[in-house]
Amino acid sequence: EPLLKGYQVGLEIGDNVKACYCLVGRMYYLFFTGRTLDSIQQELEAAANVMTQLKQEENKLKITILLSSVKKLRGIEAEAGDESMDCMLATTASTGDVTLSAYVNLMKLEVYILFQEWREAIDLVRKAGNIRLLLTSTFAPVRYSFLEALAYLKAAQLASGWKKRQMKNCAHKTIQLIQGWAKNGNVNVVHYL
Secondary structure (H helix, E strand, O other): OHHHHHHHHHHHHOOHHHHHHHHHHHHHHHHHOOOOHHHHHHHHHHHHHHHHHOOOHHHHHHHHHHHHHHHHHHOOOHHHHHHHHHHHHHHHHHHOOHHHHHHHHHHHHHHHHHOOOHHHHHHHHHHHOOOHHHOOOOOHHHHHHHHHHHHHHHHHHHOOHHHHHHHHHHHHHHHHHHHHHHHOOOHHHHHHO
8 A cells, every 4th residue: 555655665764744744644544444343443442552652743743533433433431532622623623724624524424424413513614614625645535525425415404495495506516526526537536426
């Protein structure tokens, strides 16, 4: 795997920041490609320990976000995970760390949609706004866009009148964005199709 190799090379040359960046990318890749949650949890816990040893707190927070999501999906410490995510959002708001806030919102949206908590999902999308530009990896903005479109489509299905039209329009705009990416050959979009 290229990300694991990048991690190893980073450690070999003494670039712990880039090494850990590759490790974080690998963890999200494993999650989004459907690896079993128990194996991901084991790898995440090991990666969090590595981040602590290498004093990579920012990267460790990204691992913690994903670990909280995995535990909630497995039914382990679900409420503690929610509190942890809310605490991270409060911290990011006070420190102005918009990138970390975007990752927390992405994973919260992922969990809401997987649990079919549609009202919470649409509330998050409306409150978070367009966070695509704040997500620093190549796949995260695409993933967020798919989830955002799903949330708007479900909200339109549950609504009536002008609210239904408003939600359909928001979904349509996001779908058009995704279609534009696909038309231009964005490999992250084509992979999802």
